[in-house]
Amino acid sequence: MELRPYIDALRHELALAAAAGGEDARELAERLTAPLESATRLALLDALSEAAAEITRDLAPGSVDLRLRNREPSFVVTPAPADPWTDGSPAPPPPDPAPGDGPAPAPGPVAGGEDEATVRISLRLPEHLKNRIEQAAARSGVSINTWLIRAAAAAADGDRPAPATTVTATSGGQRYTGWVR
Incomplete structure (x- = not known):
């Protein structure tokens, strides 16, 4: 999953908001967007990590892991067995019925069936x-x-x-x- 489109969209929205404030606000927004990129990336990774943990709690015993490769997150889904x-x-x-207990009960559904x-x-x-x-x-x-x-x-x-x-x-x-x- 690439974070670049989300960061670029945030940068664009910030530029539009700053344009309404005049030239000084627009220049300030341009100066702030570069340092905010790493903070934005980190915030997005934190949100994705929390989402993966929440999904794992609901999916257990399956799991969802968030992995980072080349600064980009990816999800690894392990389904429940x-x-x-x-x-x-x-x-x-199941235990065999003891003699004298009467007929064996009818078999129920197979454990672990689909x-x-x-x-x-x-x-x-x-x-x-x-x-x-x-x-x-x-x-x-x-x-x-x-x-x-x-x-x-x-x-x-x-x-x-x-x-x-x-x-x-x-x-x-x-x-x-x-x-x-």
């Missing part, structure tokens, strides 16, 4: 929980968003973690302790 399981992994399967909209929510977490979620996502090798989507889907589908079983193993003088499902 079509599939909410952004790392390419399939969604967790007709399924994504929504954005704000989630407030205590700092210690946020840190634990970041660590769990890193251990799983997925983004925090993907990890939270999986956790929410598992909870909504009624999956409950099995009671933790502590496992201790000794190998070559090293001791490993953890839990398994």
Whole structure:
């Protein structure tokens, strides 16, 4: 995107306004337009940057970035992934009904289908929980968003973690302790 046409239009409007003030005003406007060009360019870049940030907030998880190349801005649009399981992994399967629970429910719409909209929510977490979620996502090798989507889907589908079983193993003088499902 070239800023020159916008700067030239502003310069022209300033010249027209100054012409109404007489010769002294016109000369002053001519002297001011050169130093104002960089300030005008900076103000336009700030406005474009704020617009890109606002669009990104509304477009999340997609984004719009403003980049500067040869003093001219350009936009880079990253669309939201079509599939909410952004790392390419399939969604967790729904739980099998326990014997005696009756027939399995009819399958609902396929998660991540083209007709399924994504929504954005704000989630407030205590700092210690946020840190634990970041660590769990890193251990799983997925983004925090993907990890939270999986956790929410598992909870909504009624999956409950099995009671933790502590496992201790000794190998070559090293001791490993953890839990398994």
